[in-house]
Amino acid sequence: MGDTEPQPLGTFEEGLAALAGDLTRLRIERGRPSYRDLEARAAGSLTGIRLPVATQSDAFNGKRLVRSDTFMALVRILLSYDEYGRPATVPSHAAPELAVWRRRWQELAALQPPGHSRARAARGAQAASASGEAGRESPGERAAEPREATERRAPAAAAGEAPAYGVPAWIAGLDGFHAPAGSAGPAERARTPWHPEPAAGATAAAAPEPAPDPGFSRAPGADPAVAPAPTSAPDPGPAPRPAPTPPADPRAGRAPYAFRHRLVGHLAPVRDLAFSPDGRLLASAGGDTVQLWDTSTGLGTITPFTATHPLAFTPEGRLLTADARDPSVLHRIDPATGRPDGPPLTGHASPVTGITCAPTGGMAATLELGGTVRLCDLSVGRLPVVVTHGGGTDPIGAVAFARDGRLLAAARSSRVWDLLGGGLAGLPRTVSAGNPDVIALSPDGLLLALGYRDGRTSVCEAAGGRGALTLRGRAGPVCALAFSPDGRLLATGSDDATVRLWDTATGLPVGPPLSEHRGRVEHIAFSPTGRLLATASCDETVMLYERSGTPRTTPLAARALAVSLRERQPVRLSPVQAQAALFRVAFSPDGHLVAATSSTGSVHVWDPVTRRPLGPPAAEPTTLPWCLAFSPDGTVLATASANRTVYLRDPATGTSVRELPTGHRGPLKRLAFSPDGQLLATGGTDGTVELWNPTPGTRVREPLGGHSNEVVGLAFAPDGRRLVTSGADGQVLWRDPGRPLLPDHVSLGHQGAVWSAVFSPDGTLMATAGGDATVRVWESEGGLPVGKPLTGHRSAVYDVAFSPDGQLLASAGEDGVVLLWHPTTGRRVGEPLSGHAEAVNAVAFSPDGSLLVTAGRDGILNRWVVGPL
Incomplete structure (x- = not known):
């Protein structure tokens, strides 16, 4: 090579030809060893390097750009010959003479068009197969003569001139660092050879990495230049092809971040990223090297100090990273020199696997391999506090600080510590089943994001874990999480090689997935202002994105509504006025209708969204206000009249389509359809229950007795195997509709009438509302009480209802309020909900669980938003 630094030409094809020529020149300078000699030399070098003849042919003839580790291995073997062709020592992967070659490969890889390597390799293989020359040198290659590089160098900076584009002085001064050819300065930097800008309005596809060489393998103990995966991390294996992603949500709109730079140069999977406080530098860690990149140009180089992940920038701009030789020791690196600044931080018992720096206060949290979390005072370099020890069944996997430095979160245990208060701020173990693999704490400390191996991501309140919001749409395990600085976006990286952005208020996707990577996404980082987004992958690359145009924002009202719902604070919508006391309310199975009965003997049907009535109230014959039920298929609305007849109506028109004259000796109080619609149960003031087949209008069997007073509660279990009745006599009777007339169980517990009974959606629980101002929860099979009575109402409870997911239980009372409960724990x-002036007689959840309607004696039908948008 001599002392002349090679320069790439302006296009990839020209650069590839120039690189092949310079490799051939180096081979001639080192005695022109044959392909077979180079292969044997590599095999006997004890470095683990393998150089198949076909791979050498591709590299020397410019057929394709071989992998970076293979290319650098070839250069190292060539340099292991002296000028007379005699074997010498193989240079280490960090030898200074390799810097120029590494830079050449990086620049050329950034110029490579998408799909070029595969197509060219395929053409080369076909040609070699046809000519039989795949395993021997070509005549033209043997006749190749040394040649000088024909491209022009970029003008050198004047003496003492500051490096352009914010590049640290030590980077600009390194051998091999130069501005790309043809670039004279900022005015001509619209497109650089390092990373072509995408066309306006489109996202540029990333140039793929060259395909792995068939004969290349990583031997145990191989040099890091050839075996890039660090010994402390498992080899990820071949980079997987991106899995097919689901179609973008039409609500997602265009991507808020546009692809800008593809940063290449690492010879191992990139595990960690960190932006400097001013956002001008991006640090990336892969294998046993850390690179610093200028975020405006994408130029970068390896730090002279041998370091590895994890890494983080301190508030004053020093890079805190682990020593590659002893990962239990941390160093602060000065970005201006690339070398340690000050004494190392020692005291860890095992390698450090995670670092996070508090934005204020000079404090850092470190995570050891065994799961121990320590706090470090950066001003003195001591490790004064052990937050938690590792081990056990609940290991710590990651740590994160909030913006004010007060809260610290740890993954897998899902714990949040209040560092100033000296205790746990929350323990959201019930957010979701299983332990999370990754964790992120929003900068304001309010939200905690948890990523799981099964592809789920949960966002919940950091202090307590309430209001969990599940983000769906991942196609593989969630491997990385990051909140934007304003907390409005959450970026999730996955095993499917994509990065998705989510609105943290609504849980909806924002833009289509970012899919430039070819392997698992290992880390995500936002710049301090949120203008840039960086992603790291096991494909050995870093992608840099820039915020595009005006960020898509959710209306403030929608965000406020979503936050209220996540905090389990229902929001009241405009009420519906019925002009008469309302007694029963029910949703149609499809949720498109809501019906209610009134004290005037009429049935009202509304659109629950627009509040518009669907036709005039049905009032002939006079309807008993206590009876109302939709059939499971939604085609029938059942009501009862004072003449003890059940009317089966068309819900859309209110007209009667069939009549069932019952045998009750008094007015009817309740109606209930079986889940399959084959039975209709009626309960009356005579204390009996009748079962009817509604299609032919025939009674199935003799009336069921057991109550000494009127039947006021009636419900079928979801599987139809149980029928529960409750009465004014305080009894709850458990019956099997297909068995003898005697009840299976009799449960007593309420002091007074039991006004309502309802099963949970999964059928495991039942809840009852009592005249003694309590709500009780029972086991559905044995009829045994679950926990203590739920107290909170000041007078009789008239109705209860489970949400469709079974996570909420609503109760309505004489005191005019509606209370929400967690049914299994009994917590409020x-x-x-206090939107009524008089007693609340009935409650009902919409089938999708987003709305709760309450019917009051004041003639008001209130609608409460209780579920996700």
Whole structure:
């Protein structure tokens, strides 16, 4: 090579030809060893390097750009010959003479068009197969003569001139660092050879890495230049092809971040990223090297100090990273020199696997391999506090600070510590089943994001874990999480090689997935202002994105509504006025209708969204206000009249389509359809229950007795195997509709009438509302009580209802309020809903669980938003 630094030409094809020529020149300078000699030399070098003849042919003839580790291995073997062709020592992967060659490969890889390597390799293989020359040198190659590089160098900076584009002085001064050819300065930097800008309005596809060489293998103990995966991390294996991603949500709109730079140069999977406080530098860690990149140009180089992940920038701009030779020791690297600044930080018992720096206060949290979390005072370099020890069944996997430095979160245990308060701020173990693999804490410390191996991501309140919001749409395990600085976006990286952005208020995707990577996404980082987004992958690359145009924002009202719902605070919508007391309310199975009965003997049907009535109230014959039920298929609305007849109506028109004259000796109080619609149960003031087949209008069997007073509660279990009745006599009777007339169980517990009974959606629980101002929860099979009575109402409870997911239980009372409960724990959820001036007689959840309607004696039908948008 001599002392002349090779320069790439302006196009990839020209650069590839120039690189092949310079490799051939180096081979001639080192005695022109044959392909077979180079292969044998590599095999006997004890470095683990393998150089198949076909791979050498591709490299020397410019057929394709071989992998970076293979290319550098070839250069190292060539340099292991002296000028007379005699074997010498194989240079280490960090030898200074390799810097120029490494830079050449990086620049050329950034110029490579998408799909070029595969197509060219295929053409080369076909040609070699046809000519039989794949395994021997070509005549033209043997006749190749040394040649000088024909491209022009970029003008050198004047003496003492500051490096352009914010590049640190030590980077600009390194041998091999130069501005790309043909670039005279900022005015001509619209497109650089390092990373072509995408066309306007489109996202440029990333140039793929060259395909792995068939004969290349990583031997145990191989040099890091050839075996890039660090010994402390498992080899990820071949980079997987991106899995097919689901179609973008039409609500997602265009991507808020546009692809800008593809940063290449690492010879191992990139595990960690960190932006400097001013956002001008990006640090990346892969294998046993750390690179610093100028975020405006994408130029970068390896730090002279041998370091590895994890890494983080301190508030004053020093890079905190682990020593590659002893990962239990941390160093602060000065970005201006690339070398340690000050004494090392020692005291860890095992290698450090995670670092996070508090934005204020000079404090860092470190995570050891065994799971121990320590706090470090950066001003003195001591490790004064052990937050938690590792081990056990609940290991720590990652750590994260909030912006004010007060809260610290740890993954897998899902714990959040209040560092100033000296205790746990929350323990959201019930957010989701299983332990998370990755964790992120929003900069304001309010939200905690948890990523799971099964592809789920949960966002919940950091202090307590309430209001979990599940993000769906991943195609593989969630491997990386990051909140934007304003907390409005959450970026998730996955095993499917994509990065997705989500609105943290609504849980909806924002833009289509970012899919420039070819392997698992290992880390994600936002710049301090949120203008840049960086992603790292096991494909050995870093992608840099820039915020495009005006960021898509959710309306403030929608965000406020979503936050209220996540905090389990229902939001009241405009009420519906019925002009008469309402007694029963029910949703149609499809949720398109909501019906209610009133004290005037009429049935009202509304659109629950627009509040518009669907036709005039049905009032002939006079309807008993206590009876109302939709059939499971939604085609029938059942009501009862004072003449003890059940009317089966068309819900859309209110007209009667069939009549069932019952045998009750008094007015009817309740109606209920079986889940399959084959039975209709009626309960009356005579204390009996009748079962009917509604299609032919025939009674199935003799009335069921057991109550000494009127039947006021009636419900079928979801599987149809149980029928529960409750009465004014305080009894709850458990019956099997297909068995003898006697009840299976009799449960007593309420002091007074039991006004309502309802099963949970999964059929495991049942809840009852009592005149003693309590709500009780029972086991559905044995009829045994679950926990203590739920107290909070000041007078009789008239109705209860489970949400469709079974996570909420609503109760309505004489005191005019509606209370929400967690049915299994009995804890109150949110504040009382107090939108009525008189007693609340009935409650019902919409089938999708997003709306709760409450019917009051004041003639008001209130609608409460209780579920996700």
